[in-house]
Every structure is written in structure tokens, then in C-alpha cells.
Amino acid sequence: MALLEVKNVSYYYQDGDNKREILKDTSAAFERGNFYTIVGESGSGKTTFLSLIGALDRPKSGEILLKGHNIYEDVKRYRQKDVGFVFQSYNLIPYMTAVENVSLALDIAHLSKKINIKGILAIVGITEDKTERVVTKLSGGEQQRVAIARAIAKSPTILLADEPTGNLDTDTSDFIVNIFNMLAHKMNMCIIMVTHNLEIAKRSDIVYRVDPKIKKLVKDNV
Amino acid sequence: MCDLHYALIYAKRNPFKIFILFLIMLVLCTLLVVAVYLNLTCENIFKELYANIDYRSELEGNIFDDQYYTYNYEINEKFKKLEAENEELLLSGYVDHIDYHFGLDGYLLNFYCPDETYLSEGYQRVFIFGTFQTSDIKMIEGSLDLNDPKTVIVPEGSFYYEDGEKVLYDIGDTLNLEIPAFKRDRTNTEVIKSDLYELKISGIYEPNERTEEAYRINERLYVSNETAKEYYDLLYAKRQWAYENASKDDKASFLDNDGVTLNAKYYYYHIYAKDYESMLEVNRLADDLSKELSTYAGGVLMDGYKVTSTLDEANKVVNSVSSMQRSINIAIGLLMVIMLLGMSFILQLFLKDRVLEMGINMSLGRSRFSLYRQYLYEHLGVLFAAFLFSQVNGYYLSSLFIGMMRDASLAKQEEILKLGQDTSKTIAFKTAILKDAYQLRFDILPFGISFIMIFLIVTITLSFNFLKVKGIVLLDLLRKTD
Numbered sequence: 001m002a003l004l005e006v007k008n009v010s011y012y013y014q015d016g017d018n019k020r021e022i023l024k025d026t027s028a029a030f031e032r033g034n035f036y037t038i039v040g041e042s043g044s045g046k047t048t049f050l051s052l053i054g055a056l057d058r059p060k061s062g063e064i065l066l067k068g069h070n071i072y073e074d075v076k077r078y079r080q081k082d083v084g085f086v087f088q089s090y091n092l093i094p095y096m097t098a099v100e101n102v103s104l105a106l107d108i109a110h111l112s113k114k115i116n117i118k119g120i121l122a123i124v125g126i127t128e129d130k131t132e133r134v135v136t137k138l139s140g141g142e143q144q145r146v147a148i149a150r151a152i153a154k155s156p157t158i159l160l161a162d163e164p165t166g167n168l169d170t171d172t173s174d175f176i177v178n179i180f181n182m183l184a185h186k187m188n189m190c191i192i193m194v195t196h197n198l199e200i201a202k203r204s205d206i207v208y209r210v211d212p213k214i215k216k217l218v219k220d221n222v
Numbered sequence: 223m224c225d226l227h228y229a230l231i232y233a234k235r236n237p238f239k240i241f242i243l244f245l246i247m248l249v250l251c252t253l254l255v256v257a258v259y260l261n262l263t264c265e266n267i268f269k270e271l272y273a274n275i276d277y278r279s280e281l282e283g284n285i286f287d288d289q290y291y292t293y294n295y296e297i298n299e300k301f302k303k304l305e306a307e308n309e310e311l312l313l314s315g316y317v318d319h320i321d322y323h324f325g326l327d328g329y330l331l332n333f334y335c336p337d338e339t340y341l342s343e344g345y346q347r348v349f350i351f352g353t354f355q356t357s358d359i360k361m362i363e364g365s366l367d368l369n370d371p372k373t374v375i376v377p378e379g380s381f382y383y384e385d386g387e388k389v390l391y392d393i394g395d396t397l398n399l400e401i402p403a404f405k406r407d408r409t410n411t412e413v414i415k416s417d418l419y420e421l422k423i424s425g426i427y428e429p430n431e432r433t434e435e436a437y438r439i440n441e442r443l444y445v446s447n448e449t450a451k452e453y454y455d456l457l458y459a460k461r462q463w464a465y466e467n468a469s470k471d472d473k474a475s476f477l478d479n480d481g482v483t484l485n486a487k488y489y490y491y492h493i494y495a496k497d498y499e500s501m502l503e504v505n506r507l508a509d510d511l512s513k514e515l516s517t518y519a520g521g522v523l524m525d526g527y528k529v530t531s532t533l534d535e536a537n538k539v540v541n542s543v544s545s546m547q548r549s550i551n552i553a554i555g556l557l558m559v560i561m562l563l564g565m566s567f568i569l570q571l572f573l574k575d576r577v578l579e580m581g582i583n584m585s586l587g588r589s590r591f592s593l594y595r596q597y598l599y600e601h602l603g604v605l606f607a608a609f610l611f612s613q614v615n616g617y618y619l620s621s622l623f624i625g626m627m628r629d630a631s632l633a634k635q636e637e638i639l640k641l642g643q644d645t646s647k648t649i650a651f652k653t654a655i656l657k658d659a660y661q662l663r664f665d666i667l668p669f670g671i672s673f674i675m676i677f678l679i680v681t682i683t684l685s686f687n688f689l690k691v692k693g694i695v696l697l698d699l700l701r702k703t704d
Contacts, residue, residue: 056585056699080587091582091699095235107224108588134235150586 001068002029003190004053004158006217009062011048022048024215025062028208032157035184035191037201039220040210046194047162049210049217053192054083054160066158080109084151086161090143092135098146099131102153109154117153124149124179141172148179152189159183161193165200177203225592229599239572240604246565247608248615250558251676255616256623257554258668263624264547267660395423546627562679569687573597577691581699594688598681605680609673616672621662628660 011023022045030036030053040046051057053064055075064071071078084105085091092101102117118131124145126138135143144164151159161180165173177200183189184205193204201207201220209220233240583593 054585076587076589078587079585085585085699087699089699091578091585093579093582095232100231104228104583105586108583108586108592 003032003067004030005065005068006030006049006053007063007065009052009059009064011045011052011057011059021215023052023059023210023217026216027062028217030158030190030192032190033184033188034206035180035204036193036206036208037204038192038194038208038210038217039196039198039201041212042196044210044212045215046210050160050162050192050194053158054085055079081154082157084154084156084159086144086147086151086159086164088163088166090135090140090147092143092147092150094136095134097132097134098126098138098142098149101135101146102150105150106153111154115153117149120149120153121146124152125175141168144168144172144176148176152183152187155187156189158190158192161191163194163196165195165197173197173200180204225596226599229596229603232596232600233603240600242568243565243572243601243604244608246561246568247605247676247680248612250561250565250679251605251608251612251672252615252619253554253558253561254672254675255612255668256620257551257558258671259616259620259662259665260547260550260554260623262665262667263620263660263662264544264627266663267627391423393423542630546630550623550627562683565679566683566687569683570690573687573691578699580691585699594685597684597688601680601684602677605676609676612672612676613669616668617662617664620668624660624662 006026006028008025008027009023010021010025012019012021014020026049038046038049048057052059053071055064055071055078058072066078066082071082093104096104098121099117102120106115106117118128121131122128126142126145126149130138130142135146138146144167148164159180165176168176180191180193181203184191191204193200195201207220208217210216211218580590580593584590
């Protein structure tokens with residue numbers, strides 16, 4: 001049984017009388033220890049797919065199963081424990097420090113504060129002197145690192161990333177992709193990243209492409 | 223989940239927003255405190271006003287502590303004639319408060335004072351009551367008529383004991399009355415002295431079968447005499463009863479000073495002096511009385527007393543306090559509405575600002591209730607600080623307003639005093655006590671009311687605005703390009 005199974009999921013936006021179909025009966029399976037990327041044209045439905053498997057939205061039909069259980073059975077727990085998010089625009093709490101942002105995620109997940117938050121921040125490249133800074137005082141790359149630290153601190157089984165390198169320079173992007181690879185291969189996490197960047201996609205284990213014609217996820221050989 | 227911890231972090235990192243909230247809450251809470259203090263003080267002022275501006279003509283002398291005045295005075299020939307007999311009783315110096323009713327059968331003394339009289343601190347009064355108690359008669363109510371001070375009207379069924387037998391009083395019987403003079407303050411009634419009087423029963427009223435005294439006048443039923451007004455109403459009713467049941471000859475004795483026979487209505491008007499006609503008459507006589515008092519007993523009017531012109535003029539003082547209280551309350555009410563709307567608007571803005579933050583928290587699995595708790599803690603913390611400051615602000619602001627009211631009111635009293643000098647219509651007016659009433663006194667009520675009110679306002683406004691926050695769309699956290 002795959003860690004995360006997407007079964008016949010459909011999704012559309014209702015705009016007045018018009019129904020704009022984004023995904024149609026799409027299925028996919030994701031395993032632990034793999035780094036997946038999802039590529040596709042703008043508006044093809046990559047991010048929509050990510051929002052569905054992250055339980056930020058609900059499919060119109062079909063189901064998404066984590067270890068055989070529908071993720072919508074207990075969304076709160078799923079978001080608290082099983083899944084971590086990394087967003088393109090970081091989405092950190094702006095008035096909190098790096099440590100506080102990570103600590104908040106741990107608190108919400110009811111995890112012990114004994115976890116070495118500064119150690120996790122160090123892994124993603126946040127130096128000690130920056131850990132107590134309010135995140136708005138950090139650079140974009142640093143903020144994204146904090147966001148990754150926040151996502152991985154609670155050791156989720158799945159890490160979802162939505163164009164995490166979109167706003168970053170090449171070096172930082174490289175660093176983040178390396179971290180994702182490390183998390184997948186060393187920490188046995190399932191990393192699913194949406195990206196436009198085919199170069200980055202090449203560095204993942206498996207690439208999915210959203211085919212705008214059939215509105216399904218298909219495996220791609222980049 | 224330590225919501226309080228995150229509330230503190232927010233407060234620490236957003237001092238400007240917190241300060242704005244603090245200011246709004248401070249103003250709101252201060253206004254509340256001022257409103258409550260103001261109303262409490264106005265209540266005190268009204269008590270004093272109503273206690274000291276009487277709807278009857280009267281002049282008051284105060285016995286301050288145990289000091290008392292002895293004085294003699296002459297009112298007119300009738301008074302002179304009666305003075306010797308009544309001097310001990312009336313002018314002994316134990317008498318603090320004397321009511322004179324004029325116009326009926328000459329001058330009528332009524333030994334009465336309302337039980338509910340409000341006293342300022344430091345004042346005490348000495349009363350002689352119109353309710354006499356004797357050893358052999360349980361209770362006789364009546365009034366001494368200076369035209370015939372040796373007579374009294376008693377209720378039918380009044381009795382005395384003779385050789386152990388109960389004997390009913392009849393007209394013409396002699397009644398031995400022991401009339402005590404009381405000194406009374408809020409807690410004690412002390413008999414200072416007691417005089418024996420022989421009174422002839424000149425009338426009997428009220429069938430004894432009734433368990434309570436009841437008289438119907440002008441479609442209104444008077445059944446007890448527990449309060450000042452009811453006492454007078456009852457006396458009024460008794461007089462009417464006496465008049466209506468009097469023989470033709472007796473009715474002739476109901477004459478006014480000019481020898482004109484009074485009809486019942488006219489008669490009552492004179493007794494109660496609540497109507498305009500009687501007030502004019504009473505004022506005229508009161509003016510005579512005040513002149514006499516000035517001549518013979520200047521000392522009875524203490525420094526704090528001023529003589530005002532008419533009841534209408536005195537009412538202006540009441541009205542000025544009342545209208546000022548109303549104006550300030552309206553102003554405070556308006557300000558509170560404005561501040562409330564302001565707070566609601568600011569909260570809405572602040573919460574709207576935090577929509578993204580709410581989304582981030584929820585994407586991490588945090589519940590809306592946990593978020594609400596954090597926001598509630600933030601606001602309650604600010605509220606508590608604002609509340610403490612507002613108690614000090616409110617107190618001093620209240621004293622400022624009350625000072626303004628006092629100055630305005632005292633200026634009004636000065637005007638009235640001037641008017642009083644130009645007219646013969648006077649009533650007594652106490653400025654000293656009023657000044658005392660205008661003092662702001664610390665009270666727990668503003669403290670409690672303001673806390674409960676501001677707490678409710680903040681929690682309701684926050685909850686309302688929190689529930690109103692729209693657009694916590696978790697998808698917004700993701701890119702909108704796809």
C-alpha cells in the first residue's frame with residue numbers, strides 16, 4: 001500500500017454557470033523515501049493538486065488516502081502531524097522570530113518543546129545569531145529556510161512544497177533541493193514539490209506532469 | 223497550546239497596534255467610570271435638594287452637634303398670645319425643624335417631620351413629632367391648632383383605663399398628653415425632654431372598626447401614613463372628613479384669616495400648599511415669618527442657609543442640575559457610541575490584517591477556537607491595563623465635571639438669592655449642604671460597573687468581528703498563478 005494514494009480525484013471551479021474543470025479522475029501514488037516533483041504549464045492544476053493532497057481544499061469527487069485512511073476523516077490531525085508545508089511566499093508569522101515560528105508548529109502538533117529547534121534551524125542553514133530575529137528581518141532565502149525548518153521540525157511523513165525556490169537565487173534553490181533530497185533519502189520522508197523549473201525537477205526521483213488536455217497527472221521523463 | 227504565550231508575543235511585537243487599542247479602551251472605560259460617578263453624585267445632589275427644598279413653606283434651623291439655640295420670637299398677635307403657653311414646647315431650642323401651615327384656622331403648627339429625611343454628614347436634627355404617645359393611649363394622631371391649642375382631635379375608639387376598665391374617649395374629655403421632644407439622628411432617637419399637656423378632645427374621627435385608616439378623596443384612596451407625603455395626605459383626608467361631618471355651625475368655624483368660609487377644596491389647598499394658590503399664600507406668610515425670624519432669632523439661620531424667592535425659582539436649581547446631568551450623560555453616551563464604533567472598526571481592520579496569519583495557523587492544524595483564545599487574551603490584557611488607568615482618570619475627570627456642575631448651580635443659587643431679596647415670596651434653601659452634596663465620593667460601583675461593561679463590550683466586539691472575518695482561504699497561502 002502506497003503512503004499516499006490519490007484515487008480518481010476530480011476538481012473544478014464553479015464560475016457562475018460555467019464549470020472550469022482542473023482535474024478529472026486523476027490518480028497517483030506516493031511513497032516514503034522519494035522526492036517527487038510536479039510540473040506543468042501555468043494554470044494546469046499543479047497547485048490545486050497540492051492543495052488537495054495537503055487537505056487545504058477538498059476534491060469534488062474521488063478520495064485521497066494516507067496509509068489507507070481518507071485524509072478528510074481527521075483533517076486537523078493530518079495537518080498537525082502528517083503533513084508539512086513549504087510555500088513559495090514562506091508564510092511565516094511575521095511578528096515572530098525564527099525559533100518562535102518553529103516552536104508554534106511544534107506547539108500546535110503537541111510535540112515536546114525539548115526538540116532542538118536551533119539545531120533544526122542550523123540544519124537548514126540559519127545561523128545561531130539569526131534564530132532570535134523576527135522573521136521579517138531575514139532575507140527571502142533565510143525565511144524560506146525557516147519555513148522548511150518549521151515544516152520538518154515535527155517530522156511529518158509528507159512534505160509538500162509549492163514552488164519553494166520560485167523567489168530565491170540559484171544557490172539557495174540548490175541548497176533547498178539538496179535538503180529535500182536529503183529529507184527523502186536519509187529521513188525517509190515523502191517530498192512532493194510543485195515547480196516550474198525543469199532543472200530542479202530533473203533532480204527529483206519521480207516527476208509528474210499535469211496534462212492540461214486530459215487533466216490528469218501523468219509520470220514524465222524529464 | 224499556550225495561547226497566552228503567543229498573545230504576549232503579539233503584544234510585545236506590535237506595540238503601536240496595542241497602544242491604539244489601549245487608548246480606545248481607556249477612553250471607553252473612563253467614560254463609563256465618569257458616567258457612573260456622575261449619576262451617583264447627581265443622585266446625592268437630588269437627595270439634598272429634595273430634602274432641603276420643600277414643597278411646603280418652611281424655615282429650617284440646624285442643631286449642629288449638641289449645640290442648640292434658644293430664642294424667642296413673635297410672629298404676630300396670635301403668636302404673641304400663644305407664645306407663653308407654647309414657648310417651652312415650640313421654642314425650647316430642642317426644636318430643629320418646625321413646619322408652619324398658614325391660612326386655615328389661623329396659624330397651624332404641625333409637629334411633624336418626615337422619617338425619610340436625608341441628612342448630610344455632620345448634621346443631626348431634633349424633632350418634635352405630631353404623633354404623641356401617652357401611657358394610657360396607644361396612639362393619638364392630630365395636630366395642635368394654635369387658635370385652640372388645648373384641643374385635639376382623636377380617632378374614634380381611643381381609650382384610657384379607669385380602675386382597670388377600658389373607657390373610650392368622648393368629645394369634651396380631657397386628655398393628658400406627655401409630649402416628648404426627640405433628638406434623632408440616623409440611628410438613634412433620644413427623648414430629650416418631655417412636657418405634660420392637658421388637651422380637651424374637640425373632635426373624634428374615623429370609625430374604629432376599620433383596621434387601617436382609609437380615606438377617599440378625589441377618587442384616591444389614602445390608607446397609611448408611613449411616609450411624609452402619605453402622612454400629609456392622611457391628615458388632609460382627616461380634615462376633609464371632619465369638615466364633611468361637621469354640623470352647619472361647626473363648619474362656620476372653618477374660617478380663614480379674613481373670616482371667609484372655606485369650602486372643602488379651598489381648605490385642602492391651604493393645608494397642603496402644593497397648589498399654586500396656596501403656595502402664594504404660604505410664601506407670603508413665610509416671608510413674614512422669615513422677617514420675624516431675622517429679627518428675633520437671627521441665629522437660627524446658620525451661615526449656610528440662603529433664602530430663595532419662590533418654589534419655581536428653587537426648582538430651577540433642581541432643573542439645572544438635572545439638565546446638566548442629562549447633557550453630560552448624552553455627551554458621554556454619544557462619545558461611547560463613537561468609541562465603540564471606532565473600536566469595532568479598528569478591531570475589524572486589525573483582524574483583517576491577520577487573515578493570512580489565521581490561515582497559516584490553520585494550515586498548521588491550529589483550531590479557530592485556539593486562535594480566538596489568543597486574540598481574546600491579547601485584548602483582555604490591554605483591557606485590564608486600560609481599566610486600571612481609567613479608574614484614576616475617571617475619578618479626576620468626574621471631579622472636574624462635578625466641579626463644573628457645582629459652580630453652575632451655585633451661580634444659579636446666587637441669582638435666586640437676588641430674586642428672593644426683591645420679592646416677598648421666599649422659601650428656605652440650604653447652600654452649605656448642597657456644596658457638601660457636590661463632593662465626589664469614592665465608590666465601588668463605578669469600579670464594578672465599568673469593569674463588567676468594558677469586559678462585555680470588548681468580548682462581544684471581538685467575538686463579533688472574529689466571526690465576521692471572511693476570506694481565511696487556505697488556498698491563498700499557495701500561489702495564485704495556478
